[in-house]
Amino acid sequence: MDRIQQKERKGHLVLVPCPLPSHMSPMLHLGKLLHSQGFFITIIHTQLNPPNYSQYPEFSFESIGGDVLLESYSAFDGDVMLFLSELNMKCEIPFHDFLVNMQSRRRYDNPISCVIYDAVMYFCAGVADHLKFLRIVLRTSSAANYIGLSILHENYCLPIQEHQLEEPVAEFPLLRVKDMPLFSTCKHTREILTCIHNGTKTASAIIWNSIWCLEHALFERIEDEILVPIYPIGPLQKHCGSFSTNVLSEEQNFLVWLDKQAPSSVVYVSIGSVVTMTEDELLEMAWGLANSDQPFLWVVRACLVDGSDAVEQLPEEFHETTRNRGKIASWLPQQKVLAHKSIGCFLTHNGWNSTIESIAEGVPMLCWPRVGDQRVNARFVSHVWRVGIQLEDRLSRDGVESAVRTLFSSVDIQERVKELKKKVEISMRQEGPSSDFFGRLVKNIRLKEKTIRL
């Protein structure tokens, strides 16, 4: 039974997640947290990757654009900018109609007090402002990525010359030019970055799925520049540990296998939910793991290698060599895996969720960034927080083997990541920064609600 009864709930928040799985999940976690503070929560979603209603009985759901068909991300050949452009164009009118409809019913129903939307769903800004709804942005990537994108946006001078790649970025020397979060240069890129930035800078507040102890200097820099209150309340997935999803029985088998491995010995390998690799990279990764002599647990999604079943492309000789110490899964409960005592390192593409999940569990990283913000995150992991090693250059079996060996023998890196894990734990405690920022966020929304009612 809910601690707060339905009739006692006050304040109605409309949450608009982006349908990509790694964006959807932080927003749903945020919804759970806000619901625990007595708000009504309505989740707006598209027909693409709709959330599973039965896992969230406490929320209301509204599907917008019933007959507006959205193509899946893969139809855009991995071009996130083209995907976002299409997504925002198709959602704007249905979302407007939904809010107008809610406004006309406001005398009877619990009126909406605020729209909270993923920064990349930038159509929400114009609609909410036009209809005079309070709006707050959720950012699901790092503060460093935000700064990198702002610099790109203001100094748009692509394409970057080859000889500049190793140079530090003048406005942000923690990054080299080649670490900048460049996305595609599709004709909409500039327009999309402008929309995302303008929407963020003019919001009432920004919620960040990041952690004060990791990026406080950057948050201060951003706040000075844009004068919008920032609430770094992450890692959202960790706040909601108690709400963790069920583990399927086939996934349970992998956890049982982990139980049998030596402490801190297993290399966990995953490159997230959308990134793909070539057949050549798959083979180099496989032989690098095999030659490292460490046990490994590897997430090989069905669509990991474009156009064919990735597992079938692994040679029989590889399976033979690693039979007793390697496991391949199509999907795993990643947070549970990272928290397992047998995990010794995470070979990751450094998506932001994976990066903070790894830090939160004190697991050092082998960074193999592919696109966009992953390069920024990898640079911070390897050179700012110094809790990992980056695989530079073309992926090779020797590179993977030698990086795994170096990481397992680096006591410094292991100690630093354990220290960082402790700082994250402190952040999440009742008086810690993440909890404190969350408390302030709730107060801010309640205050604004009152102003709106007056």
Ligand SMILES: O=c1ccn([C@@H]2O[C@H](COP(=O)(O)OP(=O)(O)O[C@H]3O[C@H](CO)[C@@H](O)[C@H](O)[C@H]3O)[C@@H](O)[C@H]2O)c(=O)[nH]1
């Ligand atoms: O077997 C698996 C593999 C992944 N995950 C989860 O899937 C999420 C993956 O998210 P992330 O690490 O952020 O990677 P992507 O799916 O690639 O995320 C996209 O969105 C992120 C947030 O904006 C960006 O940082 C990335 O660059 C972008 O590719 C994480 O929560 C993982 O725990 C699982 O639960 N099981």
